[in-house]
Amino acid sequence: MISVATAECFTHGKIGIKIHKMACGYRELEKDPNYGIINGNVFVMASMFLPSKKGIESILNVKLPEPDYVFKYSKAYTQENDILVAKMVANALKNKLKCNIAISSTAGVGKGAVCILTDNNEYVFTSDVYGDLIKGENILKRQTNGLNKSFDTFVEILKKEYGLK
Structure with a gap:
């Protein structure tokens, strides 16, 4: 079994939840074309929604850069730093x-x-x-696109690296 864990911000833990539902055999997802690839082959160790720098640092014991923008209690970075932080968190x-x-x-x-x-x-x-978290622009569209693209990439990785079909 392939173990998976997620620490998500803009996708709100939905990548891990979708994988978990398929891995556990939720009947309403049986018709998804990727159900058979995940069910019986993958299990989710953790699926976390971690919007704050403090939460990530405390739970994962990692020091993140200071956010580029002030946004309530959540971290907000430039595109370049989002890439860096995504790598650090993973x-x-x-x-x-x-x-x-x-x-x-x-x-x-x-x-x-x-x-x-x-x-x-x-x-x-x-x-x-x-999207722009500070201005509240395209947040949900970006989330939906990011979730779908991430899930599709995850499935392709299972096929390519783990030989699942």
Whole structure:
């Protein structure tokens, strides 16, 4: 069984929850074309929504850069720093839980960033939707796009690296 853990911000833990539901055999997802790839092959160790710098640092024992923007209690970075932070969080999660696959997401101003870290490779990408957390622009569109793109990438990784079909 392939172990997975997520520490998510802009995707609100929804990547991990979707994987968990398929892994556990939720009947309402049986018709999803990727159900058979995940069910019986993957289990979720943790799926976390971590919007704050303090929460991430405390739980994952990692020191993140100071946010580029002030936004209530949540961290908010530039696109460049979102990519850096996504990598840092995925690495910290993988080191902490010793899972096969660690997934992290973060988004401030820009397209956000997702890092999927496997035992062999690091995949870093953005959503296809520009959003601005500070101004509240395109937040839900970016989230939906990031969730779908992350899930599709996760499935492709299962096929490519783990030989699942």
